[in-house]
Amino acid sequence: MERNSHRQLANMKKSLFDQGYLDQEQFTQLEELQDEANPNFVEEVVTLYYRDSARLIQNIEQALAEKNPLDFTKLDNYMHQFKGSSCSIGAKKLKNECTQFREYCRTGNGEG
Amino acid sequence: MGSDCSSVVAEELHVLAVDDSLVDRKVIERLLKISSCKVTAVESGRRALQYLGLDGEKSSVGFDGLKVNLIMTDYSMPGMTGYELLKKIKSSSNLREIPVVIMSSEKVLARIDRCLEEGAQEFLVKPVNLSDVKRLRDIILQGYENDEDKGYQKRKLQDLSPTSSLARDLTPLKSASASASAQQSCLKRPRL
Numbered sequence: 001m002e003r004n005s006h007r008q009l010a011n012m013k014k015s016l017f018d019q020g021y022l023d024q025e026q027f028t029q030l031e032e033l034q035d036e037a038n039p040n041f042v043e044e045v046v047t048l049y050y051r052d053s054a055r056l057i058q059n060i061e062q063a064l065a066e067k068n069p070l071d072f073t074k075l076d077n078y079m080h081q082f083k084g085s086s087c088s089i090g091a092k093k094l095k096n097e098c099t100q101f102r103e104y105c106r107t108g109n110g111e112g
Numbered sequence: 113m114g115s116d117c118s119s120v121v122a123e124e125l126h127v128l129a130v131d132d133s134l135v136d137r138k139v140i141e142r143l144l145k146i147s148s149c150k151v152t153a154v155e156s157g158r159r160a161l162q163y164l165g166l167d168g169e170k171s172s173v174g175f176d177g178l179k180v181n182l183i184m185t186d187y188s189m190p191g192m193t194g195y196e197l198l199k200k201i202k203s204s205s206n207l208r209e210i211p212v213v214i215m216s217s218e219k220v221l222a223r224i225d226r227c228l229e230e231g232a233q234e235f236l237v238k239p240v241n242l243s244d245v246k247r248l249r250d251i252i253l254q255g256y257e258n259d260e261d262k263g264y265q266k267r268k269l270q271d272l273s274p275t276s277s278l279a280r281d282l283t284p285l286k287s288a289s290a291s292a293s294a295q296q297s298c299l300k301r302p303r304l
Contacts, residue, residue, distance in 0.1 A: 026239055029239075029241050029242065030139070032242070033139075033142045033143065033146060033242070038142070041142060044138065045135060045138050045139060048134050048135050048138055049135050052133070052134055052135055080188060081132075081133065083217065084133055084136065084188075084217045084238065085133050085134075085135040085136065087217050087238055087239050088133075088135050088136050088139050088238065088239045089135065090239075
């Protein structure tokens with residue numbers, strides 16, 4: 001039973017790595033920080049990340065709603081924060097999306 | 113001696129980590145703990161200055177007498193950037209000796225140069241990993257080793273001067289070891 005869930009987990013991780021959602025190197029680094037004394041480290045960090053991200057996303061949505069005009073500086077700042085924590089977690093795809101988003105902010109591309 | 117510093121120094125480095133990101137604070141805290149460092153993590157430059165006793169108010173708030181041996185700060189923070197924090201620390205006679213490392217997810221050369229020019233020990237690109245932290249720790253420890261060899265007498269005088277801030281910093285660490293070592297720590301430059 002346990003072996004099954006382990007295998008499932010391994011498969012899930014692999015597919016996330018393969019699809020470029022998760023950065024294998026960075027995520028592995030995080031896993032290495034976990035040990036018997038701190039068995040829930042990865043879970044704790046990821047939970048923090050989700051909470052942080054939810055807050056950021058809310059802020060971003062709000063900023064996007066204030067359309068006229070779009071406050072690119074504010075959006076850029078939020079994105080910077082989002083990108084930063086995504087990096088630490090190894091959320092590669094997200095990080096790349098953030099970078100793209102910031103490019104749009106920089107060029108004042110509201111449509112993007 | 114040489115490479116194996118950790119066996120010589122009994123105590124641990126105390127690192128002050130400054131980062132507005134909760135996720136990053138958690139990660140750096142873990143990295144430091146795994147590297148056998150004591151960690152105090154704060155969320156802003158202002159908090160950091162408060163902790164270090166440099167914000168103009170009495171140093172009693174948040175200052176628990178534990179000397180800080182290394183400061184690791186994020187560059188981009190609201191309010192006071194890591195660079196501004198660095199400048200404040202380097203312009204303080206009490207604190208300028210503390211090595212400051214800047215961390216940033218953006219590798220901007222002009223930024224890196226500016227920080228190094230202002231006296232940063234190093235500029236690390238995020239995400240910071242375990243080997244970065246261990247390398248830093250070894251460098252700082254080695255620095256203490258070198259000081260010991262060179263500055264024995266000089267340090268002794270500074271340590272005992274009543275007006276010196278070092279005297280305050282010397283608040284003995286609550287170690288379990290015998291008074292003999294406590295005596296020793298008065299004579300030698302306090303390790304950590």
